[in-house]
Amino acid sequence: MVTYETQVERWGVAEFTCHGPADGNPFTEQYIRGIFSCGKETVETDGFYDGDGVYIVRFMPSFEGTYTFTLTGSFFEEEKGTFLVRPATGCNHGPVHVAGTYHFAYADGTPYYSVGTTCYVWELQSDERIAQTLESLTKARFNKIRFCIFPKHYDYNLGEPRSYPFEGTPMDSRVLTRENFSQYTGKKEGNDWDFTRFHPEHFRHIERCILELQRRGIEADLIVMHPYDRWGFSDMTAEEDDRYWRYVLARFAAYRNVWWSLANEYDLMTNKTIADWERYASIICEKDPYHHLRSIHNCHPFYDYSRPWVTHCSIQRQEPYLSAENVTKWRQIYKKPVVLDEICYEGNIQFGWGNISGKELVRRFWEAACRGGYAGHGETILNPENVLWWSHGGVLRGESHKRFGFLYDIMCGTPGLGLAPYDLKWDCVCAVPEQEWMRPVKSYYLIYFGFTCPSFKEYHFDDETEFEVEVIDTWNMTIEPRGRVKGAFRVELPGREYMAVRLRAV
């Protein structure tokens, strides 16, 4: 009865499909689950109903070799079998996990330097726009994207999504205008959903998008809940929420590039309590056997990132002036990776969270990087089509996205898993390899001058270490070799903004 592939790649998806009852409400009345085992792990996972009498169990094997599986369910006798897990190929390095306290690495040990962006509902747009977005992501070399499972109702994004997560019909949205949209936020009235019946195609489509991202080496930072809603999805009961969470976990957890973002701006979902968030978190911890990365994103107050289930900070800056500058402090407080998912987007809209220049956003990326954190991008540039990257994806119109690949390459050239801030002088930001920051002399210094415009800088680390000096123009993306130095030395600089000096011990 069960169909499945007999060979699967390590960290790929082993999928087990079988047919069962389509009558009644299979979402609530039936279940299916699997136990997967090899010499090194035994994993139990929930399956899910995919509509039309189809039931699926997914599993992500973490090891190579022969696995056995045992499927059980409410509508069939136990089924057993084996399958073979082959080595990972291509850009498959496994899921990303926390490594070295403040950083990330893929399961195979490859460092992961997050360069993320936000397109809240890119995947709920037309096929054409989705293709455009994927192309833009690849070209800009982003390796993480934040997006929502639920559709989004917010200024510049008042249209209907391509599909809904539940069976039923939405309110009539023809009444919506930019002026009145806020009065429909969180509204249940006019919507007619059956929250006990998921709409599988909505999820299948998102899975295809997750796989498209995976193919491109891009992590899918899934925002499972959010407040920008006119359909009532932000206002379900605890039971409905929990069923939704379990369905999401059963469907998406086996994709290696998934991260869990419990919410965008959790604090704006005023009908949810901290107890609710903690309950959702415990469902993830129970139902995600792969321990994908978990965080939750704020509007105003941070969630308590020191909670044990939180793997990393997913920060929206809290005030208009400082963002990346606080990475040092936040690392000290939380002792976890600091990801700055919102530090103001490049753009020109009326809102102060979406109208800084490309130069300023790139500066914040470098500032974050040299403090041992990871900044995130977004674009809110007005255009005649009203298609804004931050919400819809599409094409990138700004200047910042062209510069992240350059920074990423610099990051890839650092020793170890990531950088740590080092208090070299008060008037620069200096990064050293995380594992070296307590050593008297480091093998690597990345010194960033941000908005200051020095014409030269003088250094004297010690009399023995020979350094290779390079001057980096972070905006124009040039690296100028300046030869080798020892003892006291001086580095000539162009006296303009956004310069850095890289010193590497020979």
Added chain:
Amino acid sequence: MVTYETQVERWGVAEFTCHGPADGNPFTEQYIRGIFSCGKETVETDGFYDGDGVYIVRFMPSFEGTYTFTLTGSFFEEEKGTFLVRPATGCNHGPVHVAGTYHFAYADGTPYYSVGTTCYVWELQSDERIAQTLESLTKARFNKIRFCIFPKHYDYNLGEPRSYPFEGTPMDSRVLTRENFSQYTGKKEGNDWDFTRFHPEHFRHIERCILELQRRGIEADLIVMHPYDRWGFSDMTAEEDDRYWRYVLARFAAYRNVWWSLANEYDLMTNKTIADWERYASIICEKDPYHHLRSIHNCHPFYDYSRPWVTHCSIQRQEPYLSAENVTKWRQIYKKPVVLDEICYEGNIQFGWGNISGKELVRRFWEAACRGGYAGHGETILNPENVLWWSHGGVLRGESHKRFGFLYDIMCGTPGLGLAPYDLKWDCVCAVPEQEWMRPVKSYYLIYFGFTCPSFKEYHFDDETEFEVEVIDTWNMTIEPRGRVKGAFRVELPGREYMAVRLRAV
């Protein structure tokens, strides 16, 4: 025996000169003082020895009409007489005092909006450079300059001053290089001064400079002590310090445009204690009958600006990112005018206190202004002659100084004595007239967007007030009228940095 002018302008200097003993040490062995009286005030002031047997008493009359004077001294019988005080003329508005808690006004009530700069020892340069500096100050429309009475020993400024404040000879400065200069800081050895004998020409020259500033409507923010010293002037005994303070007060207090800055970077003068600073302050309070403005400037920790003798904050920002942004906070803490005398200079030197762009400095000026404070300028732009404005004066080479006159004119167009920050929205800085900030609707709003780049902004204050809307480009110095609005309205903006909106109730 006494010579003096029988007529003097209100807030001008009435000067009484007489001859006396030149033998012994007149600075310590003789004294002269005057009592000046009209119907409205009676003032007692110390005179001073000006060398070559000449003794002088100076007095600044605060009222018009007939004054009587009585001079007494150690070497002559009492002398009495009268003189007439005529009305002030030209740009003479009297001394500047604190007005409206957070602001300044001249004695005649004219608001004073401080637009200051720093040229630490401009007056100790050649006549030619001094003339150049005065011309530059006028052209840039600065109305305050901070400078030192003592010469300055610091990087880029290792030469000898045109004169010294005491009789004697300095150490041989031929040994100085950029590399070793710091080891001579505060050094007494090699210098041979008689701290009991002032060098009157040093002070006479500074008086001429103060008068040149006065003629141009520029306040002289006199830095009486400072740590950047190789001559030992920063390391005198308490007795020597106090004698110096009394001499400075006797000579300079009668000039209406004098402000007292007890020190530049008081906290770097590690051989002075808070008790010392408080003693100097009490000497000023005792010996300056005109109550000129008094403050003291920090390097790291602020002096306690809440001390009663401190009339206003004279701040050096304490960290590399925030400066003008803190004006709101500092106003709340100190309840005094906030003058930001150092918030990083426009320039390209190696030090982080002197290498921001002109754009960033102008942004800080506007940020400070719209928060009800007053920023200060300085320039540290490298040039082949090594003549840096911040130290020597000379010509201005930057971009920021061209934009302060524009801001000043905007300030002059505000109702009342100055602006107060108003919490309109989190993503802009909004200034309203100080006297109106508690009113529900204001007659004037100056809204500044700084580094954000909105393409439009929407407002709705109330349904009644009609406003005249203007869009201000603070960098390109244009003011674009946008007609009159009422109720809810939208202002189109160019989507670039450094824009402001001015709303004036019709």
